[in-house]
């Protein structure tokens with residue numbers, strides 16, 4: 001029963017060590033925000049932050065995350081207290097089916113933590129591991145820029 | 157989104173005509189319900205596919221009822237109570253459902269107001285509605301909420317109901333934010349994939365190693381504890397308490413023994429196979445006219461080819477099913493709950509009433525994907541454990557390898573020009589598998605597993621809906637340009653080694669591209685600019701307007717040739733009866749071709765949600781760029797080999813073009829739909845941009861370095 005920190009709280013899901021973090025999140029931990037898309041690190045739907053850095057939950061074993069800290073989209077913010085990125089995605093209406101958004105949001109959060117003022121090319125690079133089939137790319141890029149501006153206190 | 161062949165046009169049945177789906181679903185209570193607490197439930201039969209339809213329909217309802225938008229809750233479609241609106245497809249949702257809801261709400265409003273007038277003695281003309289309250293000169297005399305339980309909606313919609321005039325609209329026509337987006341941004345459990353029912357088991361299908369392979373025997377050896385195997389003929393699935401166990405068990409069970417044969421054509425010679433199989437196909441005439449006997453001065457002859465294309469939705473298909481006695485309940489992201497119900501019942505050889513289908517959202521749906529197939533898989537797996545819900549999720553490999561595909565196609569075009577270089581005649585021949593094998597329409601089920609059962613159903617070759625229903629392979633095959641002589645023929649293949657069905661745009665993708673490509677060649681022969689040449693062959697002012705607008709946005713007239721870059725322009729009116737879209741593309745020819753910018757002008761008639769239309773237009777354009785530059789289903793003689801994102805790449809963030817869109821406002825005009833309009837012209841504009849950059853016109857999709865090199869060699 002590997003223990004780790006999930007969105008700030010200690011958890012120990014009842015699963016074998018070699019089970020994936022994604023199964024633990026969507027199963028016993030009851031957080032469905034992290035999505036399954038391929039299981040092979042090729043789409044980014046399952047992206048979470050491991051110690052603040054983007055990581056594919058579909059291939060991360062519970063043994064690997066033991067003792068470490070994981071952030072999922074649910075840990076970014078809530079409707080009552082949204083992360084600036086979540087507010088910006090709503091303001092830009094950045095998404096269609098929305099299935100890709102959870103992973104994109106956490107990658108974008110890691111980007112903005114490392115680079116508070118990324119240009120468009122940096123955003124595209126940071127989001128390149130993520131597939132969006134609905135063609136929401138440009139809105140998503142605008143939303144990340146809007147969030148960056150909001151986090152500076154500047155006007156978006 | 158919403159793609160393919162939508163609701164069949166209701167036959168003339170002698171009843172007064174009601175708009176859209178209201179004609180066949182006439183009771184107001186089927187569409188809406190008022191509650192004493194000040195809320196309204198809206199019950200469309202169309203479903204959310206990621207296209208924002210529920211938001212647009214709520215806007216229409218709030219508008220006609222004169223209530224605040226926030227009072228509306230949308231109930232997802234489910235059999236048997238929702239209005240039967242067939243399939244959410246063909247960019248017809250606002251036409252079918254929006255028109256129905258607009259009329260139903262206008263009718264409901266009139267009924268409630270007249271009751272309030274009667275009861276209060278205030279004349280009808282002196283009453284108005286403000287956020288659901290009925291106000292007379294002396295104040296409130298009633299409301300929807302007070303009268304909620306009076307059964308006033310248990311009646312048919314009156315044909316006399318009069319929706320508001322366009323100039324009175326305040327909510328419809330504005331960019332209300334999507335009602336589903338907050339859940340998606342906060343990671344809420346919004347999708348069928350997230351459904352967790354008490355006692356639910358997890359299931360996976362064990363797929364054969366080849367198409368049409370027959371299961372000989374299940375592997376010897378123990379499965380993990382608590383895992384159950386379900387087999388019916390060549391359908392094999394595993395059931396387990398936890399998802400990780402189901403996955404592990406599926407891996408073990410995949411060591412089953414199968415008898416496999418070569419059933420697929422040779423990929424390298426796919427175009428030749430299409431032509432050969434076309435010789436054995438079913439030929440039909442799409443349209444013919446001969447108005448001029450003038451001899452052509454020159455003739456352009458060209459052939460165009462496209463491969464099979466995959467839906468490639470970001471989420472693999474998923475369904476949950478639960479049997480109770482002889483009845484089964486299914487949660488599905490199908491585009492058509494009633495159609496799915498019909499095919500499930502046929503497969504199970506039971507009455508449709510024994511099956512309940514509830515819609516839940518999936519990831520983006522661009523046509524007839526695996527959603528219906530996985531629903532049958534879940535039903536078959538759940539039959540082994542009556543009373544327990546079973547969630548069955550496809551793998552990425554199943555999603556990319558076993559969903560229906562959009563058919564590979566060949567189009568031959570001959571265009572005759574007169575001495576002035578103007579179009580005189582056009583002959584085209586299309587060879588393709590059918591573009592629809594949607595459930596619910598044929599005597600036999602079309603669901604994937606139905607052909608794998610111990611008592612299997614045959615797989616019939618897909619069909620093409622008739623042109624009045626939008627067509628399939630022949631969609632957009634008739635040029636909208638002025639043409640004295642025209643002959644469009646269609647060959648439908650009667651063999652279907654790879655299962656095909658509707659995907660965004662259907663045949664329009666290759667038809668628009670081939671028409672626009674030949675138009676550019678004709679313009680070049682006539683010494684005319686591609687824009688001017690099109691304009692001089694267009695009689696429809698709305699078509700001319702979008703073309704001129706897109707050209708102006710892109711600075712077409714003043715464009716300057718840049719080394720390694722090219723610009724192309726294209727136009728289509730989707731289905732020749734839907735939305736107008738003109739696209740200018742800028743491409744860069746580097747180690748491969750990239751689409752850098754798109755300028756798009758559109759006319760979709762009345763717009764319910766402008767931001768939603770922009771989102772759909774842009775999504776379709778980026779989807780089109782992906783198909784144009786990258787997409788191609790790969791296979792060997794036995795199986796689909798492009799069953800991972802590595803082997804079926806789609807456009808990424810680093811490659812997505814910048815997109816600028818302008819819509820021409822037409823609040824008085826009928827809805828034309830938006831989801832599919834930009835894809836065909838985007839592909840065509842990129843092809844034209846490649847010609848401008850490299851001097852070669854691509855003849856085969858996708859526009860990869862290999863296919864472009866082949867076009868350069870073939871260049872005259």
Ligand code: FES
Pocket residue numbers: 035036037038039040041042043044045046047056057058059
């Ligand atoms: S599900 Fe992990 S990358 Fe696709």
Ligand code: FES
Pocket residue numbers: 095096097098099100101131132133134135136206470519520
């Ligand atoms: S919004 Fe549908 S995949 Fe990105």
